[in-house]
Amino acid sequence: MKKLFSGNxxxxxxxxxxxxxxxxxxPITPSTEIAEYMASNMPKRGGKFIQMEDELASIISIIGASxxxxxxxxATSGPGFSLMQEGIGYAAMTETPTLIVNVMRGGPSTGLPTxxxxxxxxxxxxxxxxxxxxxxLSAENVKExxxxxxxxxxxxxxxxxxxxxxxxxxxxxxxxxIDIPERVTVYSRQKxxxxxxxxxxxxxxxxxxxxxxxxxxxxxxxxxxxxHRKDGFPTNKEEEIRWKMKRLRKKIxxxxxxxxxxxxxxxxxxNIIITFGSGSRPSKELVEGDEQSKFGLIRLRTIxxxxxxxxxxxxxGKKLVVVVEMNEGQIEGEVxxxxxxxxxxLGIHRVDGELISPDEIREAL
Amino acid sequence: xxxxxxxxxxxRMDDRFPHVWCAGCGIGIVMGSIxxxxxxxxxxxxNTCLVSGIGCTSRMPGYLNTDTMHVLHGRALPAxxxxxxxxxxxxxxxxxxxxxxxxxxxxxxxxxxxxxxxxLVIIINNFNYGMxxxxxxxxxxxxxxxxTAPYGNIEEPINAVNLALGxxxxxxxxxTVVNTGQMDNFIQKGMQKKGFAIIDVIANCPxxxxxxxxxxxxxxxxxxxxxxxxxxxxxxxxxxxxxxxKFVTGIFRDVEKEEYLEKHKRICGDKxxxxxxx
Numbered sequence: 001m002k003k004l005f006s007g008n009x010x011x012x013x014x015x016x017x018x019x020x021x022x023x024x025x026x027p028i029t030p031s032t033e034i035a036e037y038m039a040s041n042m043p044k045r046g047g048k049f050i051q052m053e054d055e056l057a058s059i060i061s062i063i064g065a066s067x068x069x070x071x072x073x074x075a076t077s078g079p080g081f082s083l084m085q086e087g088i089g090y091a092a093m094t095e096t097p098t099l100i101v102n103v104m105r106g107g108p109s110t111g112l113p114t115x116x117x118x119x120x121x122x123x124x125x126x127x128x129x130x131x132x133x134x135x136x137l138s139a140e141n142v143k144e145x146x147x148x149x150x151x152x153x154x155x156x157x158x159x160x161x162x163x164x165x166x167x168x169x170x171x172x173x174x175x176x177x178i179d180i181p182e183r184v185t186v187y188s189r190q191k192x193x194x195x196x197x198x199x200x201x202x203x204x205x206x207x208x209x210x211x212x213x214x215x216x217x218x219x220x221x222x223x224x225x226x227x228h229r230k231d232g233f234p235t236n237k238e239e240e241i242r243w244k245m246k247r248l249r250k251k252i253x254x255x256x257x258x259x260x261x262x263x264x265x266x267x268x269x270x271n272i273i274i275t276f277g278s279g280s281r282p283s284k285e286l287v288e289g290d291e292q293s294k295f296g297l298i299r300l301r302t303i304x305x306x307x308x309x310x311x312x313x314x315x316x317g318k319k320l321v322v323v324v325e326m327n328e329g330q331i332e333g334e335v336x337x338x339x340x341x342x343x344x345x346l347g348i349h350r351v352d353g354e355l356i357s358p359d360e361i362r363e364a365l
Numbered sequence: 366x367x368x369x370x371x372x373x374x375x376x377r378m379d380d381r382f383p384h385v386w387c388a389g390c391g392i393g394i395v396m397g398s399i400x401x402x403x404x405x406x407x408x409x410x411x412n413t414c415l416v417s418g419i420g421c422t423s424r425m426p427g428y429l430n431t432d433t434m435h436v437l438h439g440r441a442l443p444a445x446x447x448x449x450x451x452x453x454x455x456x457x458x459x460x461x462x463x464x465x466x467x468x469x470x471x472x473x474x475x476x477x478x479x480x481x482x483x484x485l486v487i488i489i490n491n492f493n494y495g496m497x498x499x500x501x502x503x504x505x506x507x508x509x510x511x512x513t514a515p516y517g518n519i520e521e522p523i524n525a526v527n528l529a530l531g532x533x534x535x536x537x538x539x540x541t542v543v544n545t546g547q548m549d550n551f552i553q554k555g556m557q558k559k560g561f562a563i564i565d566v567i568a569n570c571p572x573x574x575x576x577x578x579x580x581x582x583x584x585x586x587x588x589x590x591x592x593x594x595x596x597x598x599x600x601x602x603x604x605x606x607x608x609x610x611k612f613v614t615g616i617f618r619d620v621e622k623e624e625y626l627e628k629h630k631r632i633c634g635d636k637x638x639x640x641x642x643x
Contacts, residue, residue, distance in 0.1 A: 021639030022451055047639035048450040053476040057443035060436060064447025067434060068455065069641030090437050215432040216452045216641055218411040222426065224435035233381065233427065
């Protein structure tokens with residue numbers, strides 16, 4: 001079915017189609033329309049929408065609902081995303097599948113509520129304390145606000161981890177006609193086969209599509225943010241601490257090929273533009289709109305885990321790598337880690353809440 | 366044949382004991398009461414979830430043999446809200462200390478109480494932050510001492526009962542660890558209440574709060590609690606000055622109000638298909 005949707009509406013509808021039946025949120029520009037869409041549509045689909053007292057509560061209540069067996073999500077923006085950091089860490093530590101949509105506005109602090117930037121990229125990786133596995137996706141348009149919401153939920157359920165989806169004000173409020181399918185396919189968590197006595201909540205047999213128990217099934221599971229053993233109870237033993245940290249890291253490392261997702265256009269050209277989200281449209285005009293262009297393009301749909309190895313191969317021997325992003329060089333820093341001295345890096349940044357134009361990139365080149 | 370006491374069914378007996386609480390601590394007395402009431406009401410552990418934040422009281426979920434969730438500091442109530450909305454069949458029980466519930470989690474308490482979602486919240490109120498070594502808390506009585514109030518507390522303590530009454534909870538009561546009969550009775554009423562129920566349990570912390578305030582032996586602080594307790598029926602006949610700094614115990618409110626999920630069903634028309642699957 002063709003629908004004229006804003007990015008926020010596309011995201012909310014995608015989540016409902018993917019089986020999300022619990023949404024908790026707190027009003028914040030420019031993400032509020034996701035909550036509004038959920039408020040009107042969630043009861044019709046048999047789920048629960050709740051407006052919580054703040055973002056601290058929103059993130060924790062979706063973790064509670066998910067632990068009780070229901071696919072759950074929240075949506076927020078900059079200041080709210082900052083408040084949610086403790087909860088994101090807790091979701092990662094307890095390995096509870098959750099979706100957090102961050103519709104980026106300008107920062108720091110209250111910043112630019114009605115204008116978009118891409119300044120929260122590093123926060124999605126390092127925002128909460130401790131070494132935490134981060135999975136972050138970034139959509140470039142309304143169509144992807146839909147498809148990547150579905151994929152985020154699929155990843156969260158398969159890996160039992162929180163997944164962050166980055167939209168920005170431009171995509172959130174832009175309206176485009178997109179195809180909405182009648183149904184979408186996502187993985188749904190499976191109950192364990194074994195009896196409660198034999199059940200191990202953090203079993204190492206599989207870290208992908210692993211069955212696990214939720215509250216109310218009789219497995220009497222214990223969730224804690226304290227560093228814990230395989231059975232979920234806290235520990236202070238070095239060996240068990242190392243096991244938990246390694247387990248979290250391995251969830252990402254072992255599933256890199258599933259998680260990595262980049263769009264590549266003309267990688268054979270001498271120079272490469274790297275971009276993501278709303279930085280992609282002006283970049284694509286330069287690459288695709290000109291047959292003679294000396295620029296290829298790499299767009300990150302998955303930002304974290306960052307595709308270091310893939311990019312290292314693709315960027316080998318390139319003269320110039322241009323990183324187009326609406327922040328002061330957050331992805332540029334990652335690209336520098338994997339390029340040799342022979343490759344020049346040029347960052348094209350904009351943090352005033354306006355989109356980067358194709359002309360701006362042309363001029364900089 | 367060795368005899369296994371029935372309470373063991375409701376405790377994680379394998380390797381969780383001994384517990385972390387100090388000798389003479391009041392928290393175990395409250396856990397005992399919760400277990401007795403669960404047994405009496407025949408609440409299935411499979412269908413019960415105990416949720417807590419961070420602190421001494423909040424270590425209780427580690428010991429109770431039900432589904433348990435040890436959340437972040439102050440955040441037990443939002444987690445409990447998510448669990449109850451996702452699985453309305455679950456008995457949701459929340460425990461927390463005075464710091465957890467009234468300081469860092471104070472805002473959540475106000476909103477959970479006014480929302481009137483069906484759950485029981487027990488505040489184990491021992492006047493200080495025990496886990497971090499005895500700092501002052503929102504309920505530390507004026508001029509009594511703590512490690513961060515070494516000259517005596519300057520702030521007027523928060524009255525958890527008054528806060529819950531103001532926020533609109535359906536059931537509000539206060540008891541003490543000295544009166545376990547009353548505590549069992551109130552916890553039973555709270556568990557049976559359809560709606561948001563909250564009980565403020567005055568408890569002793571001999572190791573930290575007691576020592577800071579010249580009540581070194583566990584029984585000293587119990588005696589202090591007992592001496593300062595006034596039943597509500599008696600307090601109603603006393604003036605404000607006479608009940609200042611006293612622990613007034615009793616049921617302050619027990620009303621029938623439409624519960625959150627019932628209201629949700631009536632107003633939003635949901636049929637509950639989106640709830641957790643068994």
